[in-house]
Amino acid sequence: MRERNCRLYDYFSGPLRICPAPVLAKVGVTILSSVLPAVQALTTAAFVDMALALFAGRVGAEALIPSLLVLLVLMLYDNLSGTLGQLLTDRIRLRVDRACRGWALEQRAALKYWYVEDNDTWDLITRTADKLPERMRIGFDSLVQLAGIVFQIVSVMGIVFAQAWWIGAVMLACFVPLLFLALKGGKATYQGQVEAERHRRRADYLAKVLSGRESVEERALFGYGGEINREWYEKFEQARKTQLKVDMKYFIRMKSGSLAAVAFTTLICGLLLAPVARGSMTAGAFIGLLTALGSLYSLLSWGLAYYAKEMANGREFLKDVNKFLALERQEDALALPAGGEELRLLEFDHVSFRYPGSEHYILKGFCLSVTPGLHYAFVGVNGAGKTTVTKLLTGMFDYEGSIRLNGKELREIPLPKRKAMFSVVYQDFARYQISLEENIRLGDAAHMDRDALPAAEQAGLAERIAALPRGIATDLGKAREGGVDLSGGEWQRAAIARALQSPAPVRILDEPTAALDPMAESRVYETFGEMSKGHTTIFITHRLGAARLADTIVVLDEGRAAELGSHNELIALGGIYARMFESQRSWYQ
DSSP, X not given: OOSSOOOTTHHHHHXXXXXXXXXXXXXXXXXXXXXHHHHHHHHHHHHHHHHHHHHTTSSOGGGGHHHHHHHHHHHHHXXXXXXXXXXXXXXXXXXXXXXXXXXXXXXXXXXXXXXXXXXXXXXXXXXXXXXXXXXXXXXXXXXXXXXXXXXXXXXXXXHHHHHOXXXXXXXXXHHHHHHHHHHHHHHHHHHHHHHHHHHHHHHHHHHHHHXXXXXXXXXXXXXXXXXXXXXXXXXXXXXXXXXXXXXXXXXXXXXXXXXXXXXXXXXXXXXXXXXXXXXXXXXHHHXXXXXXXXXXXXXXXXXXXXXXXXXXXXXXXXXXXXXXXXXXXXXXXXXXXXXXXXXXXXXXXXXXXXXXXXXXXXXXXXXXXXXXTOEEEEEOSTTSSHHHHHHHHTTSSOOEEEEEETTEEGGGSOHHHHXXXXXXXXXXXXXXXXXXXXXXXXXXXXXXXXXXXXHXXXXXXXXXXXXXXXXXXXXBSSSSTTOBOOOHHHHHHHHHHHHHHSOOSEEEEESTTTTSOHXXXXXXXHHHHHHTTTXXXXXXXXXXXXXXXXXXXXXXXXXXXXXXXXXXXXXXXXXXXXXXXXXHGGGGO
């Protein structure tokens, strides 16, 4: 991670580090192209003056040959430089894209987990990380092109200064305000685009709901398309109107720049007539300068405004990048699990937790001692803190109080070792559209060559694997040609197999069966318990059919372990668990 703030210069230094040869070649081509109008002006002046001298009989025809040859070379380079520049731009774009995407993913993955659950911060993260490759390309191109424009204007001004210094001073006085106004307008443009993008992301999500495969059944059944379409239209209109304001302001600035450029070039051409009339400037120099000023017109009318706007946009984007870089990182977040050991004891000692910025405690004085090799069930109503316990164990959040793993404070244990101690099947488990084998092997990313078939068979996927066209090597989902989609239950088993592939001594099921009926859920937990013999397991659920399978049931209420015991003990106690089980009894009969 960088220690200093990003500056505009980083749009150049970044690509230079990534692919120095193409970047230097691109700069060289841009510089040559930028001095081309000045060289053409000088060559044209020499050619016209020599032609006039030829017509006057003062020189022979051979005197025109050097100027003609130079003009031909300049025309040839002008034709080739565009293609060469585009080839270099494409090469730089590919290299920069790859490097920036990798860097952005690493920076994103290394952040403290709580940023994911904060809407404003997550908006900053996604906006910055997703747009970085594009903004880096645009920033580099704009910086190089803007430097080329300035170089071209200065080179032409140099010729004008040599002919009539006061006209050059007028050019400079006109050019500087145009550049300043173009840069100033870019800031407002970027801020408007950020606002439009916020509405556009919401509209894009709703469009996916309206047209995506995932929601087609419910869309047809419930007929909610009209209501979602109304909300989509509202967000789309907000994005469109915001973007329209941005575009209109930019259009006005561009047209104002064009009018200023017309006035600017007309003024200079008019001023140049005076030295020609006095004889201090030759006719050739006048025509050459008119040619050069013609090339400046297009730059001043749109090129300067466009690239200056992009640079101003880029400067505002870098402010977001610096905010992104200032977010707190999790040490060793990208490290693979390593250094795991046998679980001897896991203790929660008056553990409390609340989300940053919130006064409400999810856990409050939670105490528990977990004995190795036993099966535990964490139960309670939604919001009781069951899943929070998992997040604390796996290092996603910090906490108050003490959690001791094998006698050591959990905070003091390196994150790679903590990762190696816990294997989790989350409620919203991931469905990776890669092969089934790779899906499972991700559970032990430090040993990706380890056979995945035993874990798949343990998870009950043997028959499905036998029916797949390429067995366990079959691609899943529709992202790849020939991919096969699984049923919801089969995807769930793949997630369980991924957890079984991990050598972690503690295995946690965090309500991954919430979409199943209670009886099916109980069977999954029973199967997982059988698979995990010899391991410590924690079942997290708000439905109590699976809880009966546990050696110890932990009832969470208002952030505390309100009750603790086996199923029969808690039923006999007649407390919270007994009332919850009685209300759910019909689910399991």
